Structure formats: structure tokens, C-alpha cells
Amino acid sequence: MLKVTFPHIGNSYIPFRTLLMELGVEPVIPPPITQRTISLGTQIAPEFACFPLKINLGNYIETMEKGAEMILMAGGVGPCRFGYYGEVQREILQDAGYEIDFLVLEAPKTHPRELWEKIKRIFPCHQPHDLIRALRKAWIKADLLDQFDRLANHVRARELKRGQVSQLQARFYHQLDQAVLLDEIQRVARQFMEELKDVPTRKDEQPLRVRLVGEIYMVLEPNVNFHIERVLGEMGVDVERTIYFTDWVKDTLLKSIYDPNWRAQMLAVARPYLKNFVGGHGLETVAHTVEAGVNRYDGVIQLAPFTCMPEIVAMQALPAVSQDLDIPYLTLIIDEHAAEAGIMTRLEAFIDLLSYQRNSRGGGKTREVVSGY
């Protein structure tokens, strides 16, 4: 069987494993991103390339060590450099002396036939019903993961025993990853959702509500964003992540085909501060921050990789949003040089700031920030 791999982004390896297995190839899952992954990637990547590109390369090298024969990578169009990652990475690997096949999947907007030819060539199970079954199963897993994560962030801020939700989440990921049959998948999800709802919580507090915005990779991948959702959650902060993998697929891949105007609402919300789609999630960052201000969230945290163009554009708009709508924000720029201690100090100080502001407004009770996480 052909051994196929793909780069990490958050928990998407779980649906991708299912997808590849159903299509009749052997998935090779990259080992979790560690310091080693990062240093392998940065060694062959250009210094000023964005951070995700370097991590992808690290993933590829580590999977080639495990015997991967082909890399699946998404492509795209637009101002963000991501659209060209696949091609650039192919060249970089070639220059560095690695020999591996590369398949770049683009949204089937312009050349549907080409995409179909590629799929037919590579995957043994490519009959329409195979494809539908594989996509459906993978989609169900992705959707269940996102449902769980949404609720997990909410419960984590209120859990009585610190770490309980994160442990449950890790077990859920593992078991869902193992589940093959549809019945099994549904049963695992039901069981863990029940357990999550039963986690003992404190009722006497109104946790700070913070929105997480920014570049999709940094937001979705806990191993590079210093597990920010978990860290904040365990400080007692209700984190609302604004980007989910399934949402991204729905909007960027599907809606863009049948509804060319799908960004209209986002543009309207961000309008006073940013008038164009600037690529990546730049527009989303501004729009979600405006929404957070209007809906009286306590704060916004923006995550961006170093040299990320769309997020840099968004960053220029945020001071005005923050001032007009009285919403505090913190920007964290992450690359291979980011130090955990510095990030933690800024997060703690930001959460302190938010809880002092909440108290001075006479809002609900929050928890004392526990340092040291």
C-alpha cells in the first residue's frame, strides 16, 4: 500500500487518518510537533518564511523517517503565502536532497478535472461511493472533534479539579482516532460528551470571556501556540476560539464555490477598520475583534506567526478597534525563537489586566489568576 502523509494542523490528523484509510492508502501520521520537528524544519527553510511552512517541513522529514512515500498538501489562491506552500516546499525538499512525491490539492474552483485525474491516479478506492463514504466518515470525525473542543473550552474554565477536562480531551482524541466503524465513532463521541458535561464545575464565578483570533495554523496547533487554550482555561478563562477546522472547510473550500459573496457579512463588520480581504485570516481577525467588542467580551488574543502578512495588516487596525469599542487585545507573535517564559508572563499580565478591568466595572466575580502555568 502507498504510504501517504500530510502536515499536522491541530487535531486534523484524526479525520485525515480515516480519510486516507478509506481511500485505500496507508496513512503515516507525523509524530507530534516537538522542538526536534521545529529545528529540522528551520534548518532547510528560508529564515523569513512564515513559521507554519517551517513546521510542515519538519513534519515531512519526520514522516519520511517513518517511510512516507507521498505528501498531501493543500494549496490555494489569494494574497497569503500559504497558497504557494506546496510548490515551495516541494522545491525545498528537492534541493535538500529528499526524494518524495508531492500532491497539492487545490479547491476545485477552476480545474475540477485535473483534481479528479490526480485522485484517480493515486487512490485505489476512488469510485464515487468510496469517495463519498470516506469524506463523510472523515467529516463526521472532524465535526465531532470540533463540537467537543467548543464545549471543552467552556467547561475547562469552570472545572473544580484542574486538568480534568484536558485529560478527558486527550482520552477522547485517542479513542476517536481508534474508532473505525460509524457506530463506534458515534458511541465514543456520545460517551465522551456525556462525561464532559458531568465534569464537576464551580458555579459561583463568571469566568473572563476571551476570544482567540489570528492566523489559522497558530490558532489550531496547540504544540506551537504553547497550548494557549488549555493554559488560559486552567487559569479560569472561558476561551472562545474563532477558527475551527470544519468551519474553515465549509467557508473557504465549499462556500467559495457556490456563494461568491460569502465574505459579505465579515466585510460589513470589519468595514470601518479594514475594507479588503487581505488574505489568510486577516479580515476575520478584525471582524471577530469587532464582534467581541460589540458583544462585551473581556478581551481578545491575536496569534500570528512572525512575518505573517495578513495578520500584520490586521494588527494595524486593532488599536483603533480596541479604542472605539473598549476591548483590550494582546498580540502574540510566534516563531522558532519565541520563549515560553515570555509568552506566559504576557498572558498572565493580560489576564490580570482583564480581571482588574472587570472588577472596576463591577462585573461578576473572577478567579484569582494562578501563576505558573
Next chain:
Amino acid sequence: MKLFLGIDVGSVSTNIVVIDSNGQLLDKLYIRSRGNPVGSVQQGLATVLKTLKGHEIAGVGTTGSGRQLIGTLVGADLIKNEITAHAVACLNLVPDVQTIIEIGGQDSKLILIRDGIVSDFAMNTVCAAGTGSFLDQQAARLNMDIGQLGDMAAQGEHPVRIAGRCAVFAESDMIHKQQMGHKIEDILAGLCRALVRNFLSNLGKGREIKAPVIFQGGVAANHGIRLAFEEALGFPLIIPEHYDVMGALGVALLARDKMLISEQPSAFKGMEIVDSAIETSSFDCDSCANQCEVIELRQEGVLIACLGDRCGKWSNRVHFSHGVRETVQVG
């Protein structure tokens, strides 16, 4: 009398202050850490506790980059990040302060305060140009005392232009200007201006710096930097009397507030810390791919704390083995 301790373990210095329940500063200590935070805290506590015999230590707070380690070691009642600690100390001193400029050993911070609470802050990211360590290094290169460097800079009448964007380039630029024959006072004055420019453009980005401004941290002792800031901003800065220990003061005030409300006894371990042998060691945990660097803290050979693991595998272990002398080195 009930006394409260604040300990700020920074990159360059370890500061300890003692306050009473009115917030009056009774004693302060500024020790160079010299890469040994545990030793300098032991040494500092020994000095402080000797003068405080007979008084009750009712609360202890730690801050600074070593806050976690030292907080665990001494039994702190409160562990707080340095940004909040600095803001609290300033607000206590000048209630209507609007802006705080803090430049320490390797950190520089800009904290904006509106209506008596922190509204925004920024910290230097990758570059340490303009912080105390860089000035220290330049003073050493010019073979002068760090205090002397500031005074000489203040005497510069025609500051030369120095590139302050990067510590290495700034240094080569200074050497170049020396070799061109510029007076050292003018070069140092130019350096101060460059560093201030760097600070304002990096941290001040889009932020409104309003008076009153408090300037603190070790570098506040440098007249050259202070003058350059006043020139750039157009108004005088307030330099508090205890500018060098404001972080420690802030965390002592926070510890006092917490302990006076909770009425619990302090967790402070007291003299026991000073007299015992403290060892730290570290290892890479290889249980999972995170490969956390775990730090073990031992007092008289007994494991008292594990820090740095994400999953809690090692830090939880301490609760079980507390007080029991271990025979096997784990890890």
C-alpha cells in the same frame, strides 16, 4: 508587628523588600544574581531575616522571571508576573500615574494605566538592545563604572547618531564613531538617544504616552537615558525613590492585600531556607514527545518541588514523596 516580604528574581538582580501592613518600606536589598538565583535569595533572606528577628512574617510574594522556582522554594503566598507587580507598586506611589517605563536587566516594559488600572502593556520581544545588560557590557568595554557611563552621557553636548536597532550593530557603530574621533561623552549621549528611540518605536507603537510617567528599573539610575527620554517625550519623568526594587515592592503589596483579607497564616518557610543546602537539577522527560525540561528542587537532599512538566507527571509526584528522603534519583 506583621511584616510582608516581596522577592523579585530578575535576570540580573534579585531584590527583596520588607514592608509593614501600612505599605511602608522598611528594608530593601538589591543583589546581583550572577546566574545563581537560589543562592542570592538565600543570601538576601539571611540578611533581611537577621534584622527582623522577633517580627512575624505574615505574607510573602515572588515575581520576576524566577518567580516560580523561588516561590516554590520559599513557600510564597502569592506568585505574580512582573508587569502586574510593577503597575501595583506605581499606583500605590502615584495614584494618577498614566504611563510606566520600566527598563531592567534584560526586559523593557511599557505599561499604560488609565483610571487606575492597567489598560495596555508591551514588552520587548527578541532584542535586548537598550536594556541594562547591554549598557553594562558597554560600560565594561569602555572600562568604566555603570554609574559613570550615565553621568558621562548626560554631559554630551552634541550627541552623535548611533544605530540602536540591534545591540551588535550599535556596538560596531560606537566603535566606528570612536575611531572617527568623536568625544566619548557625545557618543554615549548618542547611544542613549538611540536606545530611547528604539524603545519608543518598538514598544510605544500606536500607544499614547501620557504624563505623569514613572521611569523605573535598574536603568532609571542612568542620567543619560533619563535625559534622552525627557527630550523625546517633552516632559519630565518621575523616578521613584526605590526605582530599583519596584517589582518586589509591588508583589509585597499584593501579598499584604491577599493575606490581610484571607487571615490565613503565611506559607513562608523562614530561616529553614537560609540554612539548608538547596540543589537544583534538571532532566529531559522522555515519556512523550513534548520532552519537557523538568527541574528538580532539593532541600537537604529531599525533593521539594518539580517544575516545568506540562502534564503534571513529575510535579504531582512531589506531593506523595514530600518529606521523605528519596534514595533513587528519578529521571
